[in-house]
Amino acid sequence: MEKSRSRSVFIDIGFRELNGFRVKKRPFFSDSELICNEIAGVSVEHDGFRTPPLAVSFCKSSRNSQLFAVSDEDGYVSLFNSNKKFASSATHQENTENARFRDWVAHDNAVFDVSWIKGDSFLLTASGDQTIKVWDVEENKCTGVLIGHTGTVKSMCSHPTNSDLLVSGSRDGCFALWDLRCKSSSHKEEFCIISTDMVKGAHLSPLSKRIRRRKAASSSITSVLYLKDEITIATAGAPDSALKFWDTRKLKVPIAQASPQSDPTNTKEKRAHGIVSLSQDSSGTFLTASCKDNSIYLYNMLQLDKGPVQSFSGCRIDSFFVRTMISPDAEYILSGSSDGNAYIWQVNKPQEDPIIVKGHDYEVTAVDWSPTDIGKIATASDDFTVRLWNIENNRCSNANTTASACRVKRRVTALSNTEAKERLEMNKEPESPNKHSSDADKSLPIIRTPETQKNKTSLLSSLPSSSSSEEDKTCERTPETAFNSPSSVLNPPSSVKRRTIRDYFLVTP
Numbered sequence: 001m002e003k004s005r006s007r008s009v010f011i012d013i014g015f016r017e018l019n020g021f022r023v024k025k026r027p028f029f030s031d032s033e034l035i036c037n038e039i040a041g042v043s044v045e046h047d048g049f050r051t052p053p054l055a056v057s058f059c060k061s062s063r064n065s066q067l068f069a070v071s072d073e074d075g076y077v078s079l080f081n082s083n084k085k086f087a088s089s090a091t092h093q094e095n096t097e098n099a100r101f102r103d104w105v106a107h108d109n110a111v112f113d114v115s116w117i118k119g120d121s122f123l124l125t126a127s128g129d130q131t132i133k134v135w136d137v138e139e140n141k142c143t144g145v146l147i148g149h150t151g152t153v154k155s156m157c158s159h160p161t162n163s164d165l166l167v168s169g170s171r172d173g174c175f176a177l178w179d180l181r182c183k184s185s186s187h188k189e190e191f192c193i194i195s196t197d198m199v200k201g202a203h204l205s206p207l208s209k210r211i212r213r214r215k216a217a218s219s220s221i222t223s224v225l226y227l228k229d230e231i232t233i234a235t236a237g238a239p240d241s242a243l244k245f246w247d248t249r250k251l252k253v254p255i256a257q258a259s260p261q262s263d264p265t266n267t268k269e270k271r272a273h274g275i276v277s278l279s280q281d282s283s284g285t286f287l288t289a290s291c292k293d294n295s296i297y298l299y300n301m302l303q304l305d306k307g308p309v310q311s312f313s314g315c316r317i318d319s320f321f322v323r324t325m326i327s328p329d330a331e332y333i334l335s336g337s338s339d340g341n342a343y344i345w346q347v348n349k350p351q352e353d354p355i356i357v358k359g360h361d362y363e364v365t366a367v368d369w370s371p372t373d374i375g376k377i378a379t380a381s382d383d384f385t386v387r388l389w390n391i392e393n394n395r396c397s398n399a400n401t402t403a404s405a406c407r408v409k410r411r412v413t414a415l416s417n418t419e420a421k422e423r424l425e426m427n428k429e430p431e432s433p434n435k436h437s438s439d440a441d442k443s444l445p446i447i448r449t450p451e452t453q454k455n456k457t458s459l460l461s462s463l464p465s466s467s468s469s470e471e472d473k474t475c476e477r478t479p480e481t482a483f484n485s486p487s488s489v490l491n492p493p494s495s496v497k498r499r500t501i502r503d504y505f506l507v508t509p
Contacts, residue, residue: 036344036357039376039388040086042096044072046103051076053380054321055113056366059120065372069123070386071111077125077135078103082376082388092385104140106133112154117163124166126153132168134180146178148195154320155223155277160230160284167226167233173219174200175235177248199251202244203237222320223277227301228284236275238320241291243275243299258304260297260311277323281330282371286347288333290324292317296335298326298347310350315343321365328371332391336364342379344391359387 044053051072058068066083079102086095109128116123122143123135132153134144151172159165164180176195183191204219225234232255233246244254273292280287287299289308294317297308315322315337324335326347333345342357342364362382370376375391 034355035392036355037390037392038359039082039390040095040099041092041359041385041387042080042099043092044070044078044384044386045093045096046074046076050384052382052384053386054110054366056368056378056380056386057114057116058368058370058378060116060371061120062372064120065370067120068368068378069114069116070380071106071114071125073110075105075107075109075111075127076103077106077111077114077123079137080386102140106135107131112152113156115156115158115166117158122163124156124158126156126168128152130170132156132178142190144180144183144191144193146193146195148176148198149174151220154221157224157226159226160228165226167224169221169224169235171220173202173204173221173237174198175202175221175224175233197251199246202235203239203242222275225278225280225287227280234278234287236278236289238274241273241275241293243278243287243289245304256304258299258307260291260295260308274320276317276320279325281326282328283330286326286330288324288326290317290322290335296324296333296345298333310347312345312350312354314354315339315341319363322363323366325367325369327369334367334369334377336367336379338363340364340381342367355391357389360385
């Protein structure tokens with residue numbers, strides 16, 4: 001268990017290089033203009049009554065990536081197939097009948113968050129009835145109810161590699177840890193699950209002593225994340241603009257804190273705006289925090305002490321329902337907005353005007369990226385619709401650029417931890433001299449894991465001896481250091497910090 005935990009960060013770094021992904025030299029798309037086309041829009045309604053959608057989430061596995069779930073204010077969960085053929089003249093209601101293949105009442109209250117787990121065979125739903133339910137999608141039945149919160153459950157996130165573990169945040173000011181294998185009692189074939197740990201008052205307002213307890217906004221937790229190091233949890237709340245990071249093995253106090261302000265406790269220096277939502281890329285290196293000051297802040301997990309490395313503006317965040325999502329490959333940031341549009345920024349060009357996605361009539365709340373279909377996004381709005389969009393380069397319309405588009409897709413599509421691990425394991429096998437003769441293979445850089453570094457192939461013999469010896473030391477030190485410090489995502493050794501930030505992630509606009 002400890003071995004996989006220590007290697008997770010370095011596997012993610014490896015598969016980025018395996019895909020030939022280097023931000024400075026190989027951007028997400030070329031500098032030509034990006035176009036966002038609407039694929040279709042579906043209406044969120046049941047028995048003829050429309051209701052506002054609150055959350056949208058694509059399936060995580062590649063075989064089901066065309067499917068997405070939508071939860072709404074009436075407690076329903078609906079499943080849609082985005083690969084259906086949509087007629088350009090069809091209405092939203094007709095598209096719903098065409099694409100929706102299942103819906104059911106998940107809770108007797110609004111469902112604020114949904115999350116796919118266990119290979120998309122199960123779905124988690126967080127509700128205003130203060131519970132989280134586990135749904136077997138194939139059997140269409142509830143298999144567990146998580147009880148313990150005393151307020152609306154606003155956010156939840158499952159463990160990066162173990163879907164039985166998750167964290168949730170609530171308006172009661174608490175975040176809780178859960179283990180789905182720990183069932184305490186059963187009622188009507190539904191197993192009740194008690195939290196394994198809970199932290200109360202994680203984000204208290206500096207004025208909380210003067211505010212009545214019934215005002216949940218004074219301590220509400222708005223978003224939680226289980227970080228990719230498999231140990232650290234990030235939380236954000238409505239009272240302040242501080243991000244807090246917690247070690248799951250010792251939850252008494254946060255192990256780190258970050259804020260756009262130099263001193264988040266000094267309310268006289270700057271008004272403390274609440275954080276609305278958090279998101280992270282597939283490697284866990286970058287984290288976004290959308291704030292009520294109408295800004296989206298980007299944090300590098302290796303440089304938390306320096307505060308946000310970039311900020312993005314242009315959208316309006318007037319409510320705690322507007323969400324932001326960073327793309328799996330950390331190249332784009334997608335956000336809803338209270339002005340009825342969605343906005344997309346390119347991470348390495350924060351000063352440029354964002355792409356404005358127009359089409360909705362009211363506030364755009366939940367958004368999501370397809371994990372495998374490059375450029376496909378979903379936006380939910382208070383106009384009772386969820387719309388699908390396709391982001392593409394304006395050069396892609398030219399038939400002569402098909403091969404180029406394929407190369408872009410190959411290096412941009414984010415791999416899961418499991419797929420990346422398999423790719424790295426395959427790289428350890430002996431290779432014949434002719435294996436790298438094709439043009440396609442030449443375009444892929446060579447991955448040097450700690451094991452293969454000891455047994456260098458002939459392809460590495462041409463490298464200068466000084467650089468090889470330096471990289472040998474780096475590769476030999478890195479796994480051992482990470483093993484001794486499981487929280488290495490937040491406090492990495494200096495050698496990892498220099499190489500990772502300089503060569504892979506930090507982008508100067």
